[in-house]
Amino acid sequence: MPINVSKELPASDSLKLEKIFVMDEDRARTQDIRPLNILILNLMPEKEKTELQLLRLLGNTPLQVNISFLRTKSHRSKHVSRHHLENFYTTFEHVKNRRYDGLIITGAPIEHLDFQDVNYWNELTEIMDWASDNVTSTLHICWGAQAALYHHYGIEKFAMPKKSFGIFKHQISDPTVKLVRGFDEIFHAPHSRYTNISKEAVENNADLTLLSVSEEDAPFIIMSNDAKNIMITGHLEYDATTLAEEYRRDIGRGVEIDIPVNYFPDNDVNQRPPNIWRSHSHLLFSNWLNYYVYQQTPFEWE
Structure with a gap:
């Protein structure tokens, strides 16, 4: 089933080329079903890339999903046009x-800052409390996950000696939990962060x-335990080439950084890395939408 987005959104054309089922608003209004309303707080600087990554995953379920994009009012992004923000984002x-069936809070490249030093921290905590x-x-991703763990549960982040950067193996502790239903016992996922949280x-x-x-x-x-908050400390939504783009960006800025581990074939930065986490990315988003949004949300919010 489709995701419902504005037909003017640039990501819409890319999704259609990839055969992702996208429905425009006019057609969606004629269907006599209750779509899910998902709000995405996009804190990433290159917003259009993140939009495409998330919409690709949200569009691969048997559910109709209305998407709304949210931005912070207290921070002006430098990597996206004002026209794009004014046409496709709200504050x-x-x-x-309003009430929403689901919310996604993305990561942000600001982990070197203390939470209180982030210029939109008060706005973000207001949104998290409202949610x-x-x-x-x-669903909280990377820095968004660390922010939620700190705000809701008092768990601090801490700096690591060097960046966790590459594709890492992961293990499931309880495969009977619905969020990871269908996961392999060992699976891969990308990480790109300088901070961590205590296990x-x-x-x-x-x-x-x-x-x-x-x-x-x-x-x-x-x-x-109430499934209201789900935190993912890595980037399952990343494309195959995202870490390569980050690596070349940092090298171009003169940042000392290691080659992403387990990423480039034969550690050759001139070879295109394979995507070995795509299936689990789709599975996690599908499980979240089905079991923790669709199966739990009321048909009519009071």
Whole structure:
């Protein structure tokens, strides 16, 4: 079934070329079913790339999904046009009186900052608090996951000696949990971050369940016991070439950085890396939409 987005959104054409089922608003209004309403708070600088990555995953389920994009009012992105933001994004003041079936909060390349030093931190915490009462389930990605763990559960992030950068193996702790239903016991996922969270802090929090750890013994998939908050510390949504683009960007800026581990064939940066995490990316988003949004959200919000 399709995702419902504006037919003017640039990602729409790319999705159609990839045979992702996209429905425009006019056709969606003629269907006598209740679509899911998903809000995406996109904190990534290159917003159009992130839009395409997330829509590709949200469009691969038997559910009709209405997508709305949210941006922070207190921060002006430098890597996307004002025209794009004004046409396809809204701000919190325009959605705070609505209810949504699901919310996605993306990562952001600001992990070197203390949370309180982020210029939109107060706005973000207001959104996260609002989501607790007005969203059925929220999916937090990378820095967004660390922000949620700190704000809701008091778990601090800490700096690592060097960047966790590459494709890592992960293990599932309980394959019977619906979020990871169908996962292999060992699967791969991309990471790109300078900070981490304590595995012990997650395990010792009575409100959280640790579902997956990386081969570095770092928490990867974390879920609150009420399933209102799901935290993914890596980037399952990444394209095959995203880490390569980040690597070349950092090299061009003079940043000392290692080649992403387990990524380029034969560690040859001139070879195109294969995507070996795509199936689990689709599976995680599909499980989240089905079991924690569609199966839980009311048909009519009171």
